[in-house]
Amino acid sequence: MNELQALDAFASLSQETRLRIVRLLVMAGPDGMPAGAVGDAMGASSSKISFHLSHLERAGLIQSRRESRSIIYSAVYPALSGLIEFLMKDCCQGRCDPAVGTCSAVCEA
Amino acid sequence: MNELQALDAFASLSQETRLRIVRLLVMAGPDGMPAGAVGDAMGASSSKISFHLSHLERAGLIQSRRESRSIIYSAVYPALSGLIEFLMKDCCQGRCDPAVGTCSAVCEA
DNA sequence: TCCTCATTTCAACATCTATTGAGATATTGA
DNA sequence: TCAATATCTCAATAGATGTTGAAATGAGGA
Numbered sequence: 001m002n003e004l005q006a007l008d009a010f011a012s013l014s015q016e017t018r019l020r021i022v023r024l025l026v027m028a029g030p031d032g033m034p035a036g037a038v039g040d041a042m043g044a045s046s047s048k049i050s051f052h053l054s055h056l057e058r059a060g061l062i063q064s065r066r067e068s069r070s071i072i073y074s075a076v077y078p079a080l081s082g083l084i085e086f087l088m089k090d091c092c093q094g095r096c097d098p099a100v101g102t103c104s105a106v107c108e109a
Numbered sequence: 110m111n112e113l114q115a116l117d118a119f120a121s122l123s124q125e126t127r128l129r130i131v132r133l134l135v136m137a138g139p140d141g142m143p144a145g146a147v148g149d150a151m152g153a154s155s156s157k158i159s160f161h162l163s164h165l166e167r168a169g170l171i172q173s174r175r176e177s178r179s180i181i182y183s184a185v186y187p188a189l190s191g192l193i194e195f196l197m198k199d200c201c202q203g204r205c206d207p208a209v210g211t212c213s214a215v216c217e218a
Numbered sequence: 219t220c221c222t223c224a225t226t227t228c229a230a231c232a233t234c235t236a237t238t239g240a241g242a243t244a245t246t247g248a
Numbered sequence: 249t250c251a252a253t254a255t256c257t258c259a260a261t262a263g264a265t266g267t268t269g270a271a272a273t274g275a276g277g278a
Contacts, residue, residue, distance in 0.1 A: 029204060
């Protein structure tokens with residue numbers, strides 16, 4: 001995960017429909033669900049859903065596979081968890097020692 | 110952390126200067142650093158930095174305190190780590206059992 | 219009080235982003 | 249091959265966002 005990837009990922013997650021799509025796919029699990037079902041769940045037009053699914057896939061947060069007529073989308077879990085890892089990298093310049101309580105909650109997590 | 114807070118937070122992190130500011134403050138540790146020092150590190154004008162610092166503070170990702178003439182900004186670590194928690198909530202509809210390997214890496218983390 | 223330093227506010231402008239509806243593409247079964 | 253289903257692409261429009269420079273605020277020291 002580099003800065004550009006992180007920026008793309010955060011931009012993707014900063015849009016209401018896309019954030020909901022990601023949460024839906026996270027809940028759906030590794031099997032994912034077809035684009036149409038995502039659209040139904042969101043109550044959005046096909047072009048709108050397609051736009052946002054493409055956006056999320058370009059950012060690497062979700063992936064797709066074709067299964068007969070449908071295209072199945074699913075969450076890319078490591079990409080999601082990698083975001084916080086990127087944010088927290090080099091936390092406190094390494095001076096952080098959880099045992100001594102020199103740093104905040106996140107360093108301890 | 111609700112949906113609106115998450116959207117604000119992700120929008121804040123989707124901008125290059127702001128993402129760098131957050132990473133800088135994460136590295137700086139709980140003591141934080143003055144707005145001017147952040148500006149110097151970014152090589153950006155004071156109004157630009159002030160705009161982005163306000164944006165981040167509104168989103169709850171950083172906090173500020175006055176210390177004599179300077180305003181010291183620091184990262185709000187729980188807000189950052191809370192983001193992924195929000196994303197991963199209800200992962201796999203609870204069907205996920207890490208012990209049996211029915212889910213992906215993130216559920217196991 | 220006056221001056222300086224540190225930071226914020228404001229308005230104008232340019233740029234980026236999301237939505238819409240129509241049409242194109244790809245897959246399957248009759 | 250034809251028709252139906254599922255999804256994607258495209259161009260136009262409207263709205264949101266970032267940058268700039270100048271001016272305003274607020275705190276501390278002479």
